[in-house]
Amino acid sequence: MKRFFFLVVLLISLSPSLVLSQNEKEAFLYINEKPVFQEEFIRLYQKNLNLIADKEQKDLDNYLDLFIAYKLKLAEAKQQNLDGEEAYLQDIATYRKTLTLRYLEESKLTEAILENIYNRSKKEIHVSHILINLPAYVYGKDTIKAYNRINALRERAIAGEAFDHLAQKYSEEPDAQKTKGDLGYFSTMQMVMPFENAAYTTSIDEISPIIRTGYGYHILKVHGERPVENKLDAAHIMVMKSKDSTADKKHIQKRILLYKPANRLQR
Numbered sequence: 001m002k003r004f005f006f007l008v009v010l011l012i013s014l015s016p017s018l019v020l021s022q023n024e025k026e027a028f029l030y031i032n033e034k035p036v037f038q039e040e041f042i043r044l045y046q047k048n049l050n051l052i053a054d055k056e057q058k059d060l061d062n063y064l065d066l067f068i069a070y071k072l073k074l075a076e077a078k079q080q081n082l083d084g085e086e087a088y089l090q091d092i093a094t095y096r097k098t099l100t101l102r103y104l105e106e107s108k109l110t111e112a113i114l115e116n117i118y119n120r121s122k123k124e125i126h127v128s129h130i131l132i133n134l135p136a137y138v139y140g141k142d143t144i145k146a147y148n149r150i151n152a153l154r155e156r157a158i159a160g161e162a163f164d165h166l167a168q169k170y171s172e173e174p175d176a177q178k179t180k181g182d183l184g185y186f187s188t189m190q191m192v193m194p195f196e197n198a199a200y201t202t203s204i205d206e207i208s209p210i211i212r213t214g215y216g217y218h219i220l221k222v223h224g225e226r227p228v229e230n231k232l233d234a235a236h237i238m239v240m241k242s243k244d245s246t247a248d249k250k251h252i253q254k255r256i257l258l259y260k261p262a263n264r265l266q267r
Contacts, residue, residue, distance in 0.1 A: 130219050
């Protein structure tokens, strides 16, 4: 094996034309009389370039030595039939099963998220909220203090005190004194996710649990829900005419027809 490695390295060093192939489909070296193509070397080098910590290994010549050693080890393993051993086959089977399960789990999760977004997009929720400001990076005593404040307001709201009155007096949202915490109707993907989740999982006329976002602590009250109305966006093109004449009207009609879209989508 060492002798073969020496012969390969010697052959490469004496014959640079084998390495510097003009065509990526041409073999630039042979191992056990089997060709190794330039495109494979380039693909692996580019793939691993950002993963290599050692700067010396990023050097193209040094990486070529690593590549040759890698191919020689593979060839030696195949000669010894290591790829046919039971332990190896079991490892490969386990690896494939793990990858398959991970892919299926991620696919199911993505499908569930998309289905949830789709279902939520069918309706709008009318919500009011109270906010106690707390930056996302703040923890410790300030967190406890803010939490106790929002919790006290939640208990008062649950006890029957008017939510809009509490929001107007205590909420730290800008313009809360004018809006009384009323956010109006909104649908999915319009609020930060913790807030959206609370809005869509809280029953009408109920007070939500305390939630934290990047803005601080919130409680919200759901006033109602309604189906999302289909909206139609429209635009128009206008061509001005300078005089009232038949010739001018015909000219305008020709110009406006240039902008008329094809009727392929008409039903």
